[in-house]
Amino acid sequence: MSGKQQSVELEKVVIRFAGDSGDGMQLTGSQFTFTSALLGNDLATFPDFPAEIRAPQGTVEGVSGFQVQIGKIDIFTPGDEADVLVSMNPAALKSNLQWVRKGGNIIIDSDSFEERTFKRAGYESNPLENGSLQAYHIIEAPITSLTKTALQGIALDNKSIVRCKNMFALGIAYWLFDRSMDQTLEFLQKKFKNAPLLVDANSKALRAGYYYAETVEALPSNYKVPAAKINPGKYRHISGNQATAWGFMAAAEKMDKKMFFGSYPITPASDILHELSKYKNLGVTTFQAEDEIAAVCSAIGASYAGALGVTASAGPGIALKGEAIGLAAMVELPLVVIDVQRGGPSTGLPTKTEQADFNLVMFGRNSDCPVIVIAPNTPSNCFSFAVQAAKLTVEHMTPVIFLSDGYLANGSEPWKIPSFAELPEINIPHAELNGQDFQPYHRDENKLSRYWAIPGTEGMEHRIGGLEKENITGNVSYDPGNHELMVKTRQEKVNRVAEFIPEQKVIGSGSGKVLVVGWGSTYGSLLTAVKQLQHAGKEVDLVHFNYLNPLPKNTEAIFNQYEKLLVCELNMGQFAAYLRSLFPHVKIEQYNKIQGLPFTVMELKEKIIELL
Amino acid sequence: MAINATETLHINPQLTKKDFTSDQLVRWCPGCGDYAILSAMQNALPQLDLKKEDFAFISGIGCAARFPYYMSTYGFHTIHGRAPAVASGVKLSNPDLSVWEITGDGDSLAIGGNHFIHAIRRNIDINILLFNNEIYGLTKGQLSPTSKLGLVTKSTPMGGIDRPFSAGELALGARGTFFARTIDTNPKLMTRIFVESSKHKGTSLIEILQNCVIFNDKTHGAITAKENKDDFQLHLEHGEPMLFGKEKNKGIRLNGFKPEVVTLGENGITEEDILIHDAHEEDIMLHMLLIQMQPPHFPMALGIIRAVEAPTYDDLTRQQYELSKENAKFSNVEALLHSGNTWEVK
DSSP states (O other), X not given: OOTTOEEEEOSEEEEEEEEEGGGOHHHHHHHHHHHHHHTTOEEEEEEEOOSSSXXXXXXGGGEEEEEEEEESSOOOSSOSSEEEEEESSHHHHHHHGGGEEEEEEEEEEGGGOOHHHHHHTTOSSOTTTSSTTTTSEXXXXXXXXXXXXXXXXXXXXXXXXXXXXXXXXXXXXXXXXTOXXXXXXHHHHHHTTTOHHHHHHHHHHHHHHHHHHHHOSSSOEEEEOOOOOOOSEEEEEEEHHHHHHHHHHHHHHHTTOOEEEEXXXXXXXXXXXXXXXXXXXXXXXXXXXXXXXXXHHHHHHHHHTTSEEEEEEOHHHHHHHHHHHHHHHHHTOOOEEEEEEOBOSTTOBTTSOXXXXXXXXXXXXXXXXOOXXXXXXXXXXXXXXXXXXXXXXXXXXXXEEEEEEHHHHXXXXXXXXXXXXXXXXXXXXXXXXXXXXXXXXXXXTTTXXXXXXXXXOTTOOOEEESSOBOTBTXXXXXXXXXXXXXXXHHHHHHHGGGGGSOOOXXXXXXXXXXXXXXXXXXXXHHHHHHHHHHHTTOOEEEEEESEEESOOTTHHHHHTTEEEEXXXXXXXXXXXXXXXXXXXXXXXXXXXXXXXXXXOHHHHHHHHHHHO | OOOOHHHXXXXXXXXXXXXXXXXXXXXXXXXXXXXXXXXXXXXXXXXXXXXXXXXXXXEOSSSGGGGGGGBSSEEEEOOTTOHHHHHHHHHHHSTTSEEEEEEEHXXXXXXXXXXXXXXXXXXXXXXXXXXXXXXXXXXXXXXXXXXXXXXXXXXXXXXXXXXOOOHHHHHHHTXXXXXXXXXXXXXXXXXXXXXXXXXXXXXXXXXXXXOOTTTSTTTTHHHHSHHHHHHHEEEOOTTSBOEESTTSOEEEEEETTEEEEEETTGGGOOGGGSOBOOTTOSOOHHHHHHHHOOTTTSOEEEEEEEEOOOOOHHHHHHHHHHHHHHTOSOSSHHHXXXXXXXXXXX
16 A cells, blocks of 8 residues: 555445446356455445346446445444445446445546436436536546456457456445455455456456556545454355255254255246255255246145145246145145346336235235244344245144245355254154054144145045145144034134244334334344434334244234334235234334335434424 | 074065054045055055055145055145155155155145246156046145146136146156156056055156046046047057057057057058157157047147156255265364364463
8 A cells, every 4th residue: 555545443334336237247246245254354245136137338227236334333224325336337336426425435437427428327418527427536447448447468359358347446445444355266266267268367456456556646535444243153155045055954954854845937036056066975855947936836735745845936926826825725735936036016126126925925915814824034034934835834744934035145245154053943744553453644733734645655544635635633624613623723723823933023212112123034124223223312212023823922012012103014014004903002103114115224224203 | 794584574564454544534625636546555555565654745735745644654735836845855855755745736746836847857766647537636626737727626617728738748858757647437547556656766647537526527538438448548558559449459650740640550550650658758849749639639648758867956965965065074063163274362
């Protein structure tokens, strides 16, 4: 570092990389993330990419972004606004400027600003020249031409050379935040081990960016974000979808069952299929079905035959699976349905997040058909809730919906690797013959669940099906009294799950004026907002639900301690309506956002303060 | 290791039809063809080298789909059209089971058409019994995808205008490896085909021409009526000439790309001219011609029309599992969690 520049220490910082879909921004962002994790920062990421694979180059539609917040303090969200934006072209600037803090730094590839390109991005005149960026600190760097110069003499075509410009940009970011290049250099060696020229080119571009930043005076200073105080242990980086896949694999191994995963490709759930398909040796069978219905039906068949049957989709696919989920509830077999929610209805916003499938998974089946619904709340705890979902579906012999979303699925964070011994025991209710005729709908007294009799077992041959069954014997029955008994039993069976899940925790004093209520992926922003307000002396607590149906049994007692609830969710108020129907005496207000985006901490704080 | 001879002998000679009969009252209409199919199945299973608990019957929705309730094996009555998907999950998770899917023409060819062709395409080792009565029975008499053009039903009072399609043609279009056709009036043939289909590795499709006595009575009359039986049923045997008729003097020969009916002794026709049935031929052309033949110009081909070998999805699944075990970097999930990029926080 040259002498005149000084280093500024920050508690936390948000950096956002944005460029064309083909510019490698996701890779750039994840490299920055991993290097920061190795450095000991706490962090959270938010990839923001378009539904199109490669929309036309240079258009706003084709911009792909990656945001990460790093800190020496606990980080729960990827941050509301970026302190630094790295923008590879005018379109990236145009679509990402709204996410940059006023006064923030914007590093721009100045080579990309020509009349043709800024017009293509929708600018009338050159934003670098017309004064429209006065609120920001703009650092113009000729990234493309400098990359070309740095790579002169490498026997690669022009296109491959220009592709290395993301590494140049990453180099700038590494200098700016005082991170070592080692991890990425090592990564490049591995990634391009069969193409030494690409290792050379990308490494050179990375170094060139770093030294460029160090040398030019355009950058005022660099920043240090020291390591956070993190619980000791072994860590890895994990995304929500990966944690989900691994959680179910871990559960299957824990219960000594094969895992069967029936799935049909759909954004943003497909990565779960990709991940699981790698681990056949660990007893996972993946089945890419012909459609969503076949996917869930194959999983039900697998559960019937004695495996842990799991399927995954997003809203449009869950809608198609409804009838089959009803079948699994009727025949009282294990089944986990993962719903990685996205903006809707219909095709909606495939790559954007939303929490609007709550009503669908709670009520989207014919007749009275309750199921267990649980929602993880961070990318990494998708793992432990996947284990929990598997445990509940097997121990209670009824379907479980695992309600993830695009934000959790693609978001990532450091994760302390759990030991296998810490995972909960899973007790499988295998049917037993007690010298009597086998009764398929004989039930456990406490859980009301029936027992799992697996085809191939001698003496337990029995028939199940979607027609109403006589309790105990399982014979087809149209008896009116029996039907009522069975409908109530299926409901009571799900209700009793409340006895087997942890009580709800409150973050805060336990009583007061306003209780903020959330569920699922909004945890990070809600927690940050509430903590900041609590820190400022405000009387506000947070309750964040993972168990949505049934709710933890102390839920009502918690609610009774507050004057009013503010239920915050990324939909029109589905969970709020559910709570109102269960607790009509509780005063419930709601705060909703339906933009395909997570909450910002700032907007939450504003809303909460209004109520205080 | 000493081998116990009684354990290695899988056949349960003591199993009889009775062992496969459940205690449930059979609720099909009197005179329904399904009774004969049920009985033929209960006769077939004791002939197989399997234990009672190794059979799983999976059905969709419709009259046929009640079948599992009347068998005393494992059974699963699922939802409309989806039985192939459920059966696929069963077979892949528990590959030692003998899996039988019971379905009808509406269940398989209308609402479940997609699953039907994909199960056949994958060649999963399951047996599909398709009861084809060319009508919706359980919903009380609407047009089905195999109903003859012009059929008057409750939903088509002026006659059906949907062109029907054929299960066999679809199966071959989906690259099926086993297709047999039989009739509910021929219990012996049914039992024999069930036994043979069970032995076939891959998806076996058995079309059973079945009579719905209430809503589409005698729809197969052109083949099954006493006076038509001999002239309109061609019983195929692999390696045998395609002869039929009361005197076994009529036969099928190929004229260019088209089959034709000829009579031995007429116009110098001898047995030499008659096609020999080859169920094992990979090429689908002749099998397709046989499937398409129907009265009044041709006899209906019955028996095993096609039985060819191809890799099964379940075998390939097992192979990939074995291969991945050989090349595995870790043998359990915990090791996976610790693999790749990790770091220690002190």
